[in-house]
Amino acid sequence: MGRGSAEHVHTIVEAAKLAFADREAWYGDPRHADVPLDTLLSGSYTDRRRALLGDTASPSLRPGAPDGRVPRIPDATGAPLSHRDPAWLTQLDDGIPAVVRLTQAGGDTCCVTAADAVGNLVVATPSGGWLKSSPVIPGLGFPLGTRGQMAWLVEDHPNSLAPGKRPRTTLSPTLVLRDGCPHMAFGTPGGDQQDQWTLNFFLNHVHFGVPLAEAIEVPTFHTDHVPSSFTPRRSHPLTVIAEPGLTPEALAELRRRGHMITTAPANSLGKVCATAFTSDGLVTAAASSRGHQARAAAS
16 A cells, blocks of 8 residues: 555554444453453454455444454433533533643643663653543542543443543553564554554554654544544544645545545644664654644753
């Protein structure tokens, strides 16, 4: 597949939809739920899921049945928002929490990666302090954690709310090994888009041979097909959000295949940063210019 071709974008989007469908049905805190992790990660299960990838965009959410289990995705349709709803709900309609500015300083999810001279790597993606979407509990005086939104208020689901139970989360700082040794660390802010933007960067670098910094800057894309992890869990089936950069021919072919394409402003999707070791043992790093917030430094 050519990078940025219709076949390339279509395959990644359709595979992401299948993976996220499994997330909705099966992911949860393994200390509290029986998550079929070995099967979900097995080659045979992946082969069965891969066989579902067709030539046209699927309009459905299609979780698998690992070990013959019946998948369950709670209903997230909900009632349409109205002008009487709290403003923070309206702001959350795109699936990313709104940020309240109490001072001149703003805040959001961030990501940091680091490497040292002896081969250690670390990546962290702190998140979870949006006050507008984390109301204070009456009588207790502290707010709900933003990530707590991701737990379902239904019984008998792997991700149901329970005391001491962690919700499944969108945070996905990533470590890559080469021949069993730490090789690369990367991540990005972005809610449900984190896995998609970092995957695009990783494929650009590993499969298409684009240098680290350039791989981060390649125009990217994602789908909002699956229910958002954030209240009110809206979904936009068949959507593909893409920065400018795909050719008119690729866009036309994607639309022919059933994708609903929305063009985002240039350099607006993702803020990937990455640290890696080169083949000769040097440290290399790169940070996206999107948002004018990222930096790469060495000492």
